Amino acid sequence: MIVGVPKEIKEQENRVALTPAGVDSLVRAGHKVIVETNAGMGAGFSDEEYSALGAEILPEASKVWEQADMIMKVKEPLKSEYKYFRKDLIIFTYLHLAAEEELTKALVESGTIAIAYETVQNPDRSLPLLTPMSEVAGRMAVQQGSVYLEKTRGGKGLLIDGVPGVPPAHVVVVGAGIVGTGAIRRAIGLGARVTVLDINVDRLRYLGEVFMGRLETLYSNNYNLTQAVKTADLVVGAVLIPGAKAPKLVTEEMVKLMEPGSVLVDVAIDQGGCMETTHPTTHADPIFMKHDVVHYAVANIPGAVPRTSTLALTNVTLPYAVRIANKGWKQALIDEGPLRKGANVLEGKIVYKSVADAFDMPYTPVEEVLGM
Template sequence: MIIGVPKEIKNHEYRVGLTPGSAAELIHHGHEVIVETKAGDGIGFSDKEYTQVGAKIASTAKEVFDNAQMIVKVKEPQPNECRMLREDQLLFTYLHLAPDPLQTDLLLESGCTAIAYETVTDAKGRLPLLTPMSEVAGRLSIQAGAHCLEKAQGGSGVLLGGVPGVKSAKVVVIGGGVVGLNAIRMAIGMEAHVTVLDRSLDRLRELDDYFGPKLNCIYATKDSVQKYVQEADLVVGAVLVPGAQAPKLVTKEMIKSMKKGSVVVDVAIDQGGCFETSKATTHAEPTYIVDEVVHYCVANMPGAVARTSTEALNNATLPFALALANKGYKKALNDDVHLKNGLSVHKGMLTSEPVAVALGLQYTSADEALDLGSSTAALA
């Protein structure tokens, strides 16, 4: 199979779909890898490193898309990239379609087959290709939030851990999943006063067992969310409904009740955000202020630490990329129900039910779409 790796074009996005090491592994299995020139330059992966392992360098993204059978990316394809996709092509990347009707429409129009990293599952019901970026984003949320609390950034001028004789900041994490766990670890490590809110008592018990008295574990209701949010110096939104839009758990009224100079970090912004006042920002202009509360809503947070993020992501995606390349996507999907759960678009059919519900579009199950796609190809 010919695998193409275009350079990411989203604002301040330096991650790359395949590291030289991952490219080498695919080439070792008999595949061809085409990498757009300078795709990895931003994080220290030179064209020479790719050519040394046997990859070919393309001068333009169009050359990559024109020649590749499978496109491996990091971020969702931008409109001009979607328009370069074709019916016989496989796209393997993050998609986050639920809050993005334009991308969804363009992928459906292209006729390509698109597998979303964020909805691939494992035997324990986890999201193995989302997990590494959730770990990064959770840790970054506290780093970014601490920076935003600085007075020069519009914050209240509070140091998360305080100092002897001065109280530490109050950090509230909404959601105790992978993002939340990593945010909690960082916030406790910086000696903040940390509270987590979650609707799963089992998860709260796990977190309580893990962190003990260092963490305040609270069951999430509208009343408890309002109470803890209005007292917080920093609130991290870490909720996730796989494939669907994030629920708006923090209302405009709650934001208005917060202290002047408080900070909210919406890690769920890729899925539409969990604060009513959230809107996607970029690393170039990461924050804005609503009712004197600083909002950090960068839609590709892990891109800030692109080298670490790329290596962590490749560790998780490479086995699936190999399966798709070695077997072809149909056999790979039929052999692995967890990989099949990542199928979002196939030959003009939308195969992600949460996305269909969010956007009011027709849903076709993955099995039905694959059967229909095969029948159409046979008739052609």
């Protein structure tokens, strides 16, 4: 199989889908890898490193897309890339289709095989290809949020951990999954007062024990969330429903209750956002003000630390990519239940129900397409 790695074109996205070590693994498995010139430069990988391990370097993205049987990316294809879609082309990347109606329709109409990192799911419901980026995003959410608490950045002028005689900032984390846990870890490590809300009491109990009483836990309902947000200096939205649009849990009325200069970080923005007042922003222009509250809603937060993120991402995606290349997409999906969950669009049909439901489009069970 020919595996293609184009350079990411989302604004200030410096990650790359494959490291030179990943190229080495695919080549050793008998496959050809083509990489666009400078695709890895933002993450610190040179063309020479790729070519030394067997990759062919191509000067234009169009050549990579046209020659590849499978395209590996980090972020969803942008509109300028839709023209490359074609029947039987495999795209293996983060797709977040429940928030991308135009992309979904383009994939359906072209007959492209779209397998999403974020919906590959193990029997225990864990999301192995989303986990490392969620870990990065959760930690970065607090790191960035603490910066925007500075008065010079529009915030209250708070040091997140305070100083002796002065209380620390209050960080509220909405959602106790991988993103939320990453945010909690970073916030507690920085010395903040931290509250987490979730509807899973067992998860709250576990985190309370892990952080040994340094974490306040609250059952997530409208009343508790309103009270927590109202007193927060920094709120991290970390709510995820795999493959589906994020629910709007932090309402505009809650935001209006916050003190001026408070900060919201919506990590769920690439799935539509879990805060009513947020809209996607970029690393170049990451914040906006609404109701005197700083809103940070960058849709590719891990792109700010591309070296760490690329290495962590390839660690988990590469084994699946090798199996798709070895077996072909259809047999790989038949053989592997977790990977089958990653299928979103196959041969012109939406095979992930949450995506179909998001746009009121027809849904076809993946097993039907695979003839299982």
